[in-house]
Amino acid sequence: MQELVILAPAKINLTLDVKGKRPDGYHELETIMHQISLADVVRLRRRPKGIKVVTDSSLIPVDENNLAWRAAAEFFDVIGNRGGASIYIEKRIPVGAGLAGGSTDAAAVIKGLNTMYECNLEKNEMLEIGARIGSDVPFCIQGGTVLARGRGEQMTPLHLARPLSLVLVYPGFSVSTREVYQGLADREILVRPDNRGVGEGLERGQLELVCRGMANVLETVTIDWHPEIADIKQRMMGTGAVKALMSGSGPTVFGVFRSQEAAVQTCDIIRNHYQEVFTALSWRG
């Protein structure tokens, strides 16, 4: 196979709990991660050797600082350096937004190269490569909806009874994931998610149960630095969201709605207030 086109979906965190700090400096998580229909397009083409990244976005690097570049380098290392790849990334996911945009491109490259080079790597081997690139990459390889523990690599898949109708607002600035986690250090966590309740709600298709248990312990840190995130949540609730929450370390806020019509309506109402506003559904890969 000479060429392959793959969709690389974004993720949101329906819950995010931090259980403590690990000896490796990372934080021990318990988080429900959920892929959504917003996706980058990743085009792979074989090259005899070397890795080349091209993108339509001026906001992402095209060298070894790009997670997709590093994913390809790790992949070729594992298979013994037989070959190379051109990687074209059509960016649709906002950059630095808490939506795993870089991680999902990296995951698409690992899965895509495995197919293109007919390597038959097992999923576990791809997950291992992904974990070396970034905390969210294993989930992006796994896909769907999972309860993730550890750094995010210990995953229990959740079966979704029905898709969620969502609105996402990206307010147009980035936050440093590292700094947000550091900012948690001197805080008492007052509100934690109910991961079991949310998991059950998703599997039974009970939206109220899902929304009741949703929380993100990183919100207080990011909202202290960027109070507009609280405003977005409030506006989203005011236009009919059952629940609104920040995704990951932020700054993107998503709202959960009872129907796609309600989500579209809210999107129309708030569209002009923020840099990027869009509707999404749960990813059906």
Ligand code: C5P
């Ligand atoms: O793994 P990734 O590069 O996505 O993480 C970015 C930064 O976020 C890490 O360098 C670390 O400071 C912080 N982080 C953490 N605990 C996690 C995930 C990320 O402390 N579970």
